[in-house]
Amino acid sequence: MSPATMTPIERVVAALTFQTPDRVPVALYFQSGVQHDLVDMDYTWEEGLNHPRKLFQVVERQYTEYGADNFFLPVDFRVEGEALGSKVEYRLKTGGGMRMAWVTDWALKDKKDLDKFDVPDPTKAGRMPVILEVIRRLNTKYPDVPIVGFVNGPPDTMTDFYQGHFRQLFVEIASDPKFVHAVLELVTESAIVFAKAMLEAGAVAIATVEGGMIDEAVSPAQYAEFVVPYHRKIRDAIGAPYIYHQCENATPFMDMIVNDIQPACVAFHDSVDLAWAKAKYGSKVALAGNVGISKAGAPFYGSRDDVLAAAKKCLEIGMPGSGFLLSAGCEVHHGIPMENVSALKEAAEKWGRY
Amino acid sequence: MASEETYQQLVDAVVEGNPASAASLAEGALAGGAGAYEIIEKALIPAMNIVSGMYDRKEYYLPQMLISSDAFYAAFEKVKGGLTGEQARGKGKVVIGVVEGDIHDIGKNLVKTVLEANGFICVDMGRDVPIEDYLDKVAEESPDILMLSTLMTPTMLSMKRTVDGLVEDGLRDKVKVGIGGGPISEEFRKKIGADFYGDNEKEALAWANVVAGEVA
Numbered sequence: 001m002s003p004a005t006m007t008p009i010e011r012v013v014a015a016l017t018f019q020t021p022d023r024v025p026v027a028l029y030f031q032s033g034v035q036h037d038l039v040d041m042d043y044t045w046e047e048g049l050n051h052p053r054k055l056f057q058v059v060e061r062q063y064t065e066y067g068a069d070n071f072f073l074p075v076d077f078r079v080e081g082e083a084l085g086s087k088v089e090y091r092l093k094t095g096g097g098m099r100m101a102w103v104t105d106w107a108l109k110d111k112k113d114l115d116k117f118d119v120p121d122p123t124k125a126g127r128m129p130v131i132l133e134v135i136r137r138l139n140t141k142y143p144d145v146p147i148v149g150f151v152n153g154p155p156d157t158m159t160d161f162y163q164g165h166f167r168q169l170f171v172e173i174a175s176d177p178k179f180v181h182a183v184l185e186l187v188t189e190s191a192i193v194f195a196k197a198m199l200e201a202g203a204v205a206i207a208t209v210e211g212g213m214i215d216e217a218v219s220p221a222q223y224a225e226f227v228v229p230y231h232r233k234i235r236d237a238i239g240a241p242y243i244y245h246q247c248e249n250a251t252p253f254m255d256m257i258v259n260d261i262q263p264a265c266v267a268f269h270d271s272v273d274l275a276w277a278k279a280k281y282g283s284k285v286a287l288a289g290n291v292g293i294s295k296a297g298a299p300f301y302g303s304r305d306d307v308l309a310a311a312k313k314c315l316e317i318g319m320p321g322s323g324f325l326l327s328a329g330c331e332v333h334h335g336i337p338m339e340n341v342s343a344l345k346e347a348a349e350k351w352g353r354y
Numbered sequence: 355m356a357s358e359e360t361y362q363q364l365v366d367a368v369v370e371g372n373p374a375s376a377a378s379l380a381e382g383a384l385a386g387g388a389g390a391y392e393i394i395e396k397a398l399i400p401a402m403n404i405v406s407g408m409y410d411r412k413e414y415y416l417p418q419m420l421i422s423s424d425a426f427y428a429a430f431e432k433v434k435g436g437l438t439g440e441q442a443r444g445k446g447k448v449v450i451g452v453v454e455g456d457i458h459d460i461g462k463n464l465v466k467t468v469l470e471a472n473g474f475i476c477v478d479m480g481r482d483v484p485i486e487d488y489l490d491k492v493a494e495e496s497p498d499i500l501m502l503s504t505l506m507t508p509t510m511l512s513m514k515r516t517v518d519g520l521v522e523d524g525l526r527d528k529v530k531v532g533i534g535g536g537p538i539s540e541e542f543r544k545k546i547g548a549d550f551y552g553d554n555e556k557e558a559l560a561w562a563n564v565v566a567g568e569v570a
Contacts, residue, residue: 032506091455091482102457165481166460167420174371174417216554217416217460296539335507335537 007144008069009204016205016241016264016286018323024315024352026344027148027288027325028068029207029245029267032100033332033341034058034075037065045100046090049076052133059134063145066338067345069325071138071147072207074131076100080152080190081107081160083125084117106163111179119189122197132201139202146205148243149198151191153210154184154230161187166212173218173226180226188230192237199240205264207243208234214248223253224260231261243267243288247330251276258285269294269329274317278324287318288325291344293336300328300336307340311347319352326352356383361397364429368401369408371421373428380429390436393429399473402426406471416460419467426470444475446498446566449491449529451479453512458505461535461555465501468555469562474499485512489519492529499565501558502548504535513538514546521547530565532558 006014006022014021037058038048048054059075062068078088078101085107090100108114122128131149138147152160159165162172162183172180195206213227235242241264244257249271257266258281266285268277270292277287291310292298299310311326318324326348332341360383367376383393405422408414414422434442450466452459459481466476477495479487492500500520502513513533520526532550533543543551552558 165457167463170417170463171420171424174421212460214460216464219412219415222415222417294536296537296542301537333506 008063009144009146012069012146012325015322015325018286018321020322020354023354024319024324024326024348025069026067026348027070027243027267027327028062028066028072028341028344029209029327029331030059030062030066030068030072031075031077031331032334033336033338034061035100035334036338037061044090045076049074049101050127050130052130052137055130056134056137059138060142063142066332066341069146071142071145072150073134073147074127074150077152077156077211078103078160079127079131080120080157080187080194083120083122083128083194084108084157084161084187084190086160103160103165106161108162108183111176114179114182114186117186119186119193122194128194128197132197135198135201135203147198147203148205148207149195149203150207150209151195151234153208153213153227154188154191154234155213155226156209156211157187157191158183159212166217169212170217173222177225184226184230188233191234195234195238195240199238203240205241205243206234206238207245207267209245209247211247214246215250215252216248220252220256224256227253228256228260231263235261235263241265245288245330248294254281265325267325267327267329270298271295274314278317282318282321282323286323286325288327289314289318290327290329293328293332294330298329300340302340304337304339304343307343308347308350311344312351315347315352319354322354356386356388356393356396360386360388361393364393364397365401365404368398368422368425368429369404371418371425373421373425376425377428377432380432384433384436390433391438391441393433394437394441398426398429402471402473406468409468409471416464416467419471420463423467423470430475442475443498445473446562447475447477447495448499448501448562449477449479449488449495449497450501451483451488451503452481453502453504453509453516454482454484455509455512456504456506457481458535459503461505462501462503465503465534465555465558468559472559472563474562474566485516485519488516489523489525492520492525493523497529499530499532499562501532501534503533504538506535507537510537510542513542513548517546517548532561534558 011021087105088101243265244263245267250268267288293300364379531548
């Protein structure tokens with residue numbers, strides 16, 4: 001195996017800009033998977049997400065332990081909703097043990113109160129200052145590893161801000177679209193100021209996810225109205241690469257994502273045919289995917305060899321012509337054997353060299 | 355007996371997802387002498403059949419389905435006092451929810467609205483529901499079906515504990531248990547002793563119809 005000739009940041013920039021990297025970069029999107037690290041370090045989720053030193057220790061393992069060519073944070077979705085005034089709880093029981101934060105008390109309970117809310121100051125609001133401090137620390141210690149800051153998709157953030165979670169978002173989409181747009185304007189501005197603050201602290205790209213506005217739930221027309229313009233606004237405002245992840249089957253939305261949002265990179269699940277996406281969009285936008293992590297029977301639930309075989313297949317399809325990053329397909333969650341995660345780096349080194 | 359025009363207005367209110375109008379029209383029909391079951395038969399079920407067809411044809415998605423469901427229940431709440439026990443169960447009674455420890459409820463909402471659109475009466479437990487609450491609700495409502503959903507692997511254990519709890523409480527043979535969600539598989543269904551695993555709302559509906567046929 002030939003040695004690396006590029007740093008992770010050089011490798012990722014080359015892939016995103018259709019230059020030729022030394023090998024395909026491994027792009028990982030760590031969220032609930034950090035629970036493994038929290039357990040190792042004997043930190044609760046609340047400690048891990050609220051203390052800069054502890055969060056730093058957790059996030060740096062994405063690169064040092066699991067072989068990602070990036071750092072990804074925040075590692076939970078609730079930062080923006082919390083910064084807008086919602087309250088979260090950390091559950092310490094059930095199922096897999098610890099739980100990440102989730103909103104139990106929404107900031108906006110009554111529509112008529114929307115005007116009372118302002119865009120939060122990322123240097124002061126909620127856990128945003130913690131995220132910024134960790135980015136600064138990572139940037140100092142690992143200047144050659146790209147830091148990807150994460151902002152939630154605006155509709156997702158709305159469900160952390162306005163009472164009722166996704167059910168109420170969908171009800172409002174059908175019954176009061178004007179109100180939905182008003183909320184989306186606020187949370188989009190919040191995402192922009194947070195993204196800019198993360199970039200100023202040392203992040204080099206911003207990633208986002210649409211986790212709730214999925215093909216089974218909303219129509220392409222609803223996606224065009226309630227998703228696309230807000231991501232385009234963020235993409236245009238941040239002045240840095242925007243990496244867009246669509247959960248579940250992105251296929252019906254790909255034209256809008258690629259042509260209307262125009263991110264630097266699109267990441268998607270294995271429910272999207274990578275060969276189809278590469279042929280149709282692979283010269284316009286970098287693609288990140290899609291070994292398979294979300295459904296029962298997906299390679300990440302199997303052995304390390306299963307992951308290696310699936311990753312090899314992805315590399316064969318995705319890497320010709322550059323513009324490709326090897327990725328799990330969605331977040332690395334805590335039900336996944338972590339030795340399977342580091343298999344991606346092994347695959348990229350074995351079969352992803354240019 | 356209400357007029358055809360009133361029934362059509364009630365159908366429209368449900369299809370268009372207007373809960374206030376649906377409740378008011380149902381009340382008006384009752385006041386005009388219509389029977390509770392007649393209102394369901396002549397307006398609410400036909401309305402949800404229309405909604406179901408629109409969903410199948412991809413004219414409606416989850417947002418429209420949810421407000422139609424809200425309108426259906428707004429009207430149903432007004433008339434249910436006049437129903438016999440069997441009539442109040444619709445095609446079958448379903449207790450449905452996301453298991454303890456998980457808050458992802460999009461899939462559960464989709465399954466629930468499709469079942470409602472096809473004549474099932476659903477008791478929605480919500481998300482992150484403690485196991486004991488499911489057991490209490492099954493004991494209280496005597497549903498034909500209990501449907502459990504989770505998107506995450508660690509909370510799959512809650513499904514097993516819920517099924518175990520049904521056995522311990524002597525309820526297991528009184529209710530069929532269906533499970534679903536991203537990481538769930540047929541293999542897992544067998545392992546925990548559930549009756550059904552489905553990958554999507556259509557499979558869930560097909561199975562619920564089979565169960566409804568068995569209990570009818």
